[in-house]
Structure formats: structure tokens, C-alpha cells
Amino acid sequence: MRPVLQRCLIAAFASVAGISAAPAASLNHLARDIAELDPQLSTLWPGYWPPGQPFVLYRNGRCVMRSSVAPAADFAAVDTAPDLYAGRCGDARFRGPMVLGEAIAGVEAPAVQISGRRADLDRTATFLLHEAFHDFQSDAFKDADRISTDFGFPLDEDLVRMKLRESSFLLSAADTDDRARQIALVRAAIATRKARLARMPAAAETIEDQYLRYEGTAEYVSMRTRAIVRGSEEPAKYLQDRLKTLSRNMGRTWEYMLRWQGYVTGAAAGLLLDRWEVDWKPHVAAGMPLYAILETASGYSDAEAAALLEASARADVGGVHATARQLVRGDIAAGKALARFERASDFTLSVRTDTEGSATFDTTEMHTIADGVLVMTPSPFNSAIDGVYELSVRARPIRMWNAPDEAPLGEAAPADHGLLRYDIALPKAPAIEGCDAPATRCGAGTRIRARGIDLTLFADHVLEHGENMLVVRPVETSAQAEQVDGED
Template sequence: MTVHCRRAAAWAALVLLGSGCAAQQPSAAPGPGTGDPALLETGNRLALASPAIARLWPGFWSPRHGFILAQPHQAVLLVSERAPDSVYSPLPPRGVPRALRGRAYLARGEVPGLNSSRGFAFDLRVPVAGSRLTAVPLKENPAATIEFLVHEAFHAFQLDHFAPPAREDVAFDARSASDPWFAALAEVERRQLARALAVPRDSLEHVLRGYLAVRARRYSAAAASVREEELHLERIEGSAYLAGVTAAAISDGSGPDRVAAVVRDHLSTPLDVPDARWLLRARVYGTGAAIGILLDRLGVEWKARLQEGATFHALLAGAVPLRPGEAEDLATRVLEEAVPRRR
């Protein structure tokens, strides 16, 4: 098995819906117009934001990054520095935003094999003129679409540039993950991270030690397979979620405070997911993204280490180490504050 195939197998859990291997054959040639206004508006917003997005993570995005946006069943906008195959037609400069001129191409109707053009899921890596681009359908507004696209494009980047996880081939212990105490402690951790995002710098390490103490208690009773899955998914989904939310904030002119507020809202929102494994997955988007933000506030250079295989949890534990004998008492105090005793 080649290195590429081994890596693809290790990361198969990332690609649940989109294949990115679509053949590009449009159902009809584009007409003489300049394209769908919603596609052009979103594409222009992303193109204008791309120089700033390129600074999010070394090697991930470029100032003139290519992408594909779909208005399901109607049209597909492809933005690329390289001219695609003849299945897409170039849009004339007139009426096309300046940031897209000379690199905007359109196909009308559905593109067979392109999930996004049918409004289904996304396409992680679509071959286009020697490169691979991520495609997504439009969402409710440009910022939401940009968040979605950059999130999924970051997963494509991870497939090629993140070290595969060192995980044992052990069946997931659903009983351990379904334990009510495990779930209750995980919710306390989410609230503690939300609190950490809101406190001033001089209180941050104290709040984070409380978070780490509760997580240490939860992990002490959890099955190894559950811990490994959570650490892996937190590393992958948390970093992709943070990339997407940050890109959306850049595109609408917001700053870091907006990013923190979105992540804090995610952590503060109850998760109604009945399946224990999917609930674990739903939690880690917010916990991973929050830890990334907090590591930045602590002045930790963490991105290269995460890419090389470190977990968010290990990076935070190294930045804010618990003192010997501190974890049990601190966890108890945090839990008593989270669930006051009845008198």
C-alpha cells in the first residue's frame, strides 16, 4: 500500500459525505450573462478575504486561492488561477467583481458527480486543471458559506499535511461514552472553557487549571478507546472549525472577539444528540477551537505542533500544568460550583 493510500485510510473518518472525485461535466453550457448574483457576491467576499485568510495557518490558503461555489440545480461558480477544462466557460469581465476577473468560470445547471451542485453535502477535493479545489453549496448568507467552505478545505489540507493519529485499533466503547457521569463532566468542561474565553488574562490560568482538573477526573474513568477518539476528533474538527469561523469573521469585517463569541456560544449551547459517539463528536468542535484561541492568548506557538501530531489537550496541559496533588481538590471545587448542593 502506498504512503498516500495509508494516509487516506487513516483519515477516512474525516470524509463522511463528500468525495471530491467528481467528474466535471455540466448539464448545460452557461448563457451570456455574468452568473448568479449570490454566487458572485459570496465569491467576491471570499476572494477579498483570502489574503487575510492566508495568514491563518502556514501553507493552508493562498491570497488567490481557488474554490467552487454552487447554487444547487442552477449554477456552479469556479474560481481558479488555472483555466479549467472546457466544461466551464469564462465569465466576461463586465459585471464581474474586480477580485474575480480573469479567474471566474461558470457552469449552469447541475454538474454530474458534483455533490454541491445537487445541494448535497460538499466535495472535498475536486480535480481542476492540475489542482484540487473544495466545493460547497451556498448557505443562508455569504459568511456562513465561507465558514463551511474553509472548514472543509481545511480538512483537505489536513489529509495531506497533518500527521496521522497514532491510535490503537480498538473498538469504540459506547458504554463508557454513554455513562451519565462522563457526559455530565464533559458539560462542566464546556462551560469552564466558555468561562475561560470571557475572563481577563490574569484569571485565565486559574480557570484553565479547573478545566484540566475536571477533564483529568473524567478521563480517569473513561475507556481508552473513548479518550483516543475524543483527542483525535478534537484535534481535527476543532482546528477546522476554528479555521472556518475565523475566515467567516474576516469576510464580514469582524475581529478576534467575534470569533471567541461564536465559539463561546457553541460551548454554551446544550447539545441534543442521543447517540454517545456523535455527541462526543459534536462537543469537540467547540472545545478544540476554544483551546486554540486560549493557547494564542497564552502566547503558545501551537499550530506546527498540532500539525505534527500533538493534541489540543496535551498542548494546553503543557502550557498550564497542574501542580502535584492539585487536580482532585480543584476538580471537586469546580464541580461544586457547577452543581451547588441542595440545602
């Protein structure tokens, strides 16, 4: 199973606003229509979406599964279509927008939530195929690891302009059928990127390549899925629209610049490589960065970098000057998000969890503050570890980060090492049910509730009561902490 932080981040990146959908009665029709697209969908990526690929669509506790293997007894066959089954799915996993990498009624199947008043095959299929591709990546991509968020390089207006130009060059290349112009624009993007990265920490290139590899290819799958559903292709418009949508909540950090633009630039790169008839997908799966493949395919040479950069500097494609000024001078969203968390946290519930599990969330705003710390206000957030706990949060600010796995040389490991920490801002202390307060150890059946949060424990946990804070941690971690204290 994928590390939980990666699961969380991938879920959020792909589903910032979720999708609109039809009443529950139409789930059968959507599932049937997606199943009928198998022959075309199986061409999206080698080994991805084989004929008969299981999947689940769910809404309000109702699931419709497509599977060639009959699921558990709580699902019944749908008479109107083969391999379709309907059932109830009311556990905590289904409160969020998706369930990935897990068995549902005994069948390994990616699942996505269909919510809202409107639905169409277009949005449902692109959402499902994007999310399911992340599960595919975890097995098919070499060295598939978590996407780093530990990057807070301050924005510089000139570097922002360069980054925006790179994206515009690639999108413009995707919007023309002129092969020579495509190559010229791609070379300009490569030269601009190289010059920008030379002025940034080495981590910038690593993080950008990660987003291009994981989210860019998943967005490529979305783009191709949409073309299959519609029977025609409008890739340039699709990518431009996606960039506008994803950029609305861009935070004032490079991590956000690299993240959102990685979706569309990665998809644009894939589209161009397809047009050039380059067999690029196996190389990406093996770990080669997309830009390295573009360099080779376009015939880029550093000898022409100076001329390309001179032309790039004169370009105001997409209004990059105005956009850069707005991002650098006007966007203080990350600081505001942290301030909102602090104002809302008269009491903090701090849940420390193992880094293996399932977590998903929907949010229209998420910010990296420093050292990989994320601040957001999700609706909803759901995290669960089978047999350990279920946590549901709605409309309450959350601060989230991974505790260090190792301590500095010569120092004892921290009590939370290797754990994921969720700090949830509350107006007052939560109620504790099923365990005598102020107990320091509570077992299965304990429920911790407050407005907007619900935490149920299925195994023994230690509760640490502090001033305006309640810490809930696994018993094993507390035992490790006591051992470290004894050694000191």
C-alpha cells in the same frame, strides 16, 4: 485520497445543517468577496489558504470557480472579476453539500453547496474554509487517519457532568481577558478531564483527542474566518452558539458527547493559546494533543488536582446537572433511529463498496449504535467512485459501517473484508434497468432505482438476490469469496 468513511464523517460533522445562501446569481459576488480576503485568510494556519487558493461554490448545477489556472473548456471566464469562471456541474458529486479532495474541471479545488433563500459572506466563507481545512489536514497533519466511531460506552450521569464542566470551563476562559482567570479555568478543565478519563476506557481519550485535533482545529478556522469577515471578534458568543446548535441532536452515547463538544472546545483551546502567544499549530500538525499543549502552557500540575476537582464538583456552570439528567435519562434517540430503520426496511438494498471514494451527506441526526455502525436518515446522501458507481439517497434511512479488514486468527477473511457497507431501507424491491433480472452479474449502464434512491453502475458488479434483500458488490470481492469457499 482519504478513506471514504473518514470523508463521510468529516463531511457530516461539519455540515449537519448546511448553510443558507442566496440565489445562484449571487455566487459570483460571494466568490469574488472571498477571493478578496486572501491576505487575511492566509494567516489562519501556516501553509493553509495561500494567495490564489482555488475553490468552487455551486448551486442547482451551476458552479463558480476561483482559480489562477483556467479550468476545462466547459467553464467560461466571468468578466466582472479576475480568476473567476462559471460553468455547469451537474454530476452526482454535486448533489451533496460539498466535494473535497477531487479535481473539478481539471482543477483541485474544494467545493461547497450554496442553498436556501438567504446568503451572506459570513456563513459562506466559514463553511468553505472549514471544509477546505479538512482537505489541508489530510496532507499537512502527520498520521492523518480516519476518526474512529467504534465507541459505545454507556453514559453515566456523573461522568456527563464532568464532561460538561470541562467544556464550560474552557468556554468561560475564552470569555474573559483576565489571564490569571483564564489559566485557573483551563487548569480546572484539565483536572476534571483527567479524573473523568481515568474512569473510562482508554479509547475515550484517543477518540476525544482525534475530534479535538481534526474538528476542533477546523472550527477554530471557522471562528477566525468569521472574525475576518466581520472585522471584529466575538469568539465566546460564537462558541456558545455553536455548542447549542451542535448539541441539539446529541445521541445517547459518549461518541456523540466527544464529537460535538470537540468542535467548540478545540476552537476555544486554539483561541486561548493564541492569546497566550503559544506557537501551538505546528505541534498539533505533528500529532501532539491539544490538551497536552494546554497543560504545558497553563503550568498545570497534578499536585493541585485534588483542590481543582473539589472546586469543579461544586460548579453548576451552564446548568450541567439538568443537562446531564436530560441526556442520560431522557435521550433514547439512538435506539429510536435504529427502530425507524428496522420499521422502514421491508426491503434492504445493501451496497458494498471499496473504501476509496467520495461520499458526502447532510443530516440533522446520526447515531452510533455499536461497533462503529452508523444509523441516519440523510437528505441527501451521495457516494461515488470514479468509473465504478454513483449512489444518491434522499430521505431513506441508512445503516453504514466498515467490514473488518482482517479475520480472527485461524479464520477465513469475510467476503466483505475491507469494504464499506451501506444498507438502505426501502418499502419494496427496487427496479433494475439495463440488466436482465434476476441476473447475478450486471455491467456498466445498470441502474437500480426506487423512491428516494438511485444507483448507477459504471463497472461490473455482482447482484445477490435474497429474501427481502438485494446485495450489490464489486466483482473482485465476489471472486475472493468464492476462493475462500473453495479453500474451506
